Amino acid sequence: MWAHVGQPFAETAYDVVVVGAGRMGAFCARELRRLAPALRLLLVEEGGLPNEEGATLLAPGVWSAHDAPPGREAEAAWTRAQLAGPLGDVQFRAAPLVRLTAQPTPGSRPTAEALAAHPEALALLDPAALPWAQVDPAAATFRPGAVALNAAQEAVRLGADLLLNTRACPGGGGEVTLERLSVTNTHEVVVHERRVVRAAQVVIAAGAAGAALAEHGLGVHTAHGRAYRQSPRLEEPSTEASPTLRAGGLTLRPQAGGWTLAPAIWHRDPQGYVPGGGALTGVPTGLRRETLEDLVALMDAVPALAGGGLGLGRSLSDVPGAWLALPHGRPDAPPLWQRLDETHTLLLGGPLADVLGLGVAHGLAAALAGVPERPWAPAG
Incomplete structure (x- = not known):
């Protein structure tokens, strides 16, 4: 070597x-x-x-x-x-993965029932907005x-x-x-x-x-x-037994006592594209604009994203x-x-x-x- x-x-x-x-x-x-x-x-x-x-x-x-x-x-x-x-x-x-949806899918069951043993995960969500859960054990x-x-x-x-x-x-x-x-x-x-x-x-x-x-x-x-x-952090409590959550393409993986977010990839970036940060309520952040828009769209269904735990960063270099x-x-x-x-x-x-x-x-x-x-x- x-x-x-x-x-x-x-x-x-x-x-x-x-x-x-x-x-x-x-x-x-x-x-x-x-x-x-x-x-x-x-x-x-x-x-x-x-x-x-x-x-x-x-x-x-x-x-x-x-x-x-x-x-x-x-x-x-x-x-x-x-x-x-x-x-x-x-x-x-x-660790189980729980896919959360607004409409029932084959094999799904009520979210409150699927996450009854995981109150820390249920606390991130609005079960009324995501009432159905499909579990991969x-x-x-x-x-x-x-x-x-x-x-x-x-x-x-x-x-x-x-x-x-x-x-x-x-x-x-x-x-x-x-x-x-x-x-x-x-x-x-x-x-x-x-x-x-x-x-x-x-x-x-x-x-x-x-x-x-x-x-x-x-x-x-x-x-x-x-x-x-990017993989921003959501500093809300998780445990070693917490399930991985998925909603609207966003994956929330429990890690190191919090949650690591893996946003969905919707399309390829154009040749020569250089990612730039977005702005939340007029304040510049380190999250690229497309990722920030996806998170904002999910904030009603996953209210924890709208709290102080989301790692926005000040520049792109602050968010991995x-x-x-x-x-x-x-x-x-x-x-x-x-x-x-x-x-x-x-x-x-x-x-x-x-x-x-x-x-x-x-x-x-x-x-x-x-x-x-x-x-x-x-x-x-």
Whole structure:
């Protein structure tokens, strides 16, 4: 493992280079080493492990069968099993997810009844505005950043090489330019040195930056988009037994004694878009305008959002946020891997990565390893 420029790096060739050590890239590397231990593999990450600026660290980490697309329930269940077991400590916690609606849906029951054992959750809501609840008792929460950390560490234990603080730029012919980054005494990030390695296969798992790497480095147009999602806090009491709530697309995840909010992603952000803050009752906030409008629209149904507990921030930097990849340019598209040419594959997570991401990353690893393994498929 190379963590800084003081450690000389002289390698020139690998069988597989995985660009990006988020949960998707790290798990793909782990599975490749497990399925094809003879392949030489390099995992490259621009930041640390986990990257503190990526969407992996800020993802809500909520698994729910409600989110599994039709026909992929078994793959989603396999992803849950990985989170609950082989990945080590990812702070996996089984906790019901309660979807709240104004109209009854199949299997729903009265909200007051569904949340009778959770007065702290019921206190956030107006049951008259959201009178119906659909409960997923198999739902769970976890830390995606810990998934990336544990999967990458396991990949290294299985024989992968890991190169941190390095920007990777895929090019033609399987060449990957590695820009090893350093920090000056004025805290400016600079390129310390450049090296080129060759790879028989390159997996681009750089999240929201992945499509741009493919287009700029390879000249391959992709239809994938990105959106900027923030995760503000709601400082109202929660407990370890509190359920995850979902209303109007907003997810309220109990965490650290309060609630982390994961706003819905409605559409891709336009090319070149720079998020800007909104204004609540004329006062500028750090929440982007579109997110703030969604929260305001929910304040009657979820009165706690209108109280003093909502973390508005003074600038965008005060409210955690990150660019999120959108497979196919749509927020409802499941994770995917897509062959770009004979050498390069794009691996994207997106909003449904919590539910299907590990299964998709495993599928790519199996394809690269040349094995038909699909552990969630029925025998025969």
